[in-house]
Amino acid sequence: MLDLGLNETEAPCLPEIKVELSEIRKTYEFTSDKWDECILRIAEVESKIPEIEILHGKVETLGQEVSSLKSELASRDQWQRLNNVEIKGVPLKKNENLFLILDNICGVVGFPIDKNSINYISRVPAQNSNEKCIIVGFINRYIKEEFLASARLKKTITAEEIGFQGSKQRIFANDHLTPMYKQLLTKTKSTLKSKGYAYIWVKYAKIHVRKDDSSKVFIINSDNDLNKLV
Known part of the structure; x- marks a missing residue:
């Protein structure tokens, strides 16, 4: 077996x-x-x-x-907001006269303005800040642009120059941009300056950019416009 x-x-x-x-x-x-x-x-x-x-x-x-x-x-x-100017840096004071403050600024920059050229003037809260800026609405954009051009020529304005004794606080006058355009302007500056763009400015409430003196001027209205230049 x-x-x-x-x-x-x-x-x-x-x-x-x-x-x-x-x-x-x-x-x-x-x-x-x-x-x-x-x-x-x-x-x-x-x-x-x-x-x-x-x-x-x-x-x-x-x-x-x-x-x-x-x-x-x-x-x-x-x-x-095309006819508006945003003025930042003016110290807040009780019982202030905004027309007088604006008149003092106009005197410093050398551009006198008649009250009849002003549609309204008011303090409004600044975005992401405890500060209240001054918004001036002019009756037309040409007066507004001439005022801004004079302010830019002056380059530096201090609170002391407009009646706030001892205050070296700087005052800035710019186009009254919407929050979206302010964000776009900030993004444009941070993005294009690193790409060698020498000129970035706002005129007629539009963001203009130019790489150098011989380059074409582009207008940035959205992220898409910005992406085309990156």
Whole structure:
């Protein structure tokens, strides 16, 4: 009789083999079912790809329309401030006379203004600051631009020069920009100065840039305009 070297305890039992085969079959069937399920799900997703692509296109179009509307609203808001000047740095004083303060500034910069040229004048909170700046609304943008040109020629104005004794606080007069345009101006300066742009200025409430004396002047109305120059 052939001896396989297995004793009775080591020899596989037929019922055990059947059980193992049954478990293997169950595992295979389960895996096969899951695989079939995955195939069906992939096919279902693939069938929806054209619909998803259409929706993606619609979302992109809507995004462009929203961006365009935001830009249009920002331009309108800025246009409404076209005749305004923002004066920062004037110390706040109780019972102050803003017309007198403006008149003193005009005297310092050498550009006298008649009260009839002023539509309104008021203090408003400055963005991201406890300071209250002075907003002057002129009756037209030409007077406003001439006033700003005179202020820029003076370059430095201090509070002491307009009646605040002993105060070296600097006073700045600029276009009254919307918060969006102020952020865009800050971003333009930080981005383009590192790219060698020598001139960045605001005129008629628009951001102008020029790389050097022989370069073309560009107007920055949005991040898209800025990205084209980077």
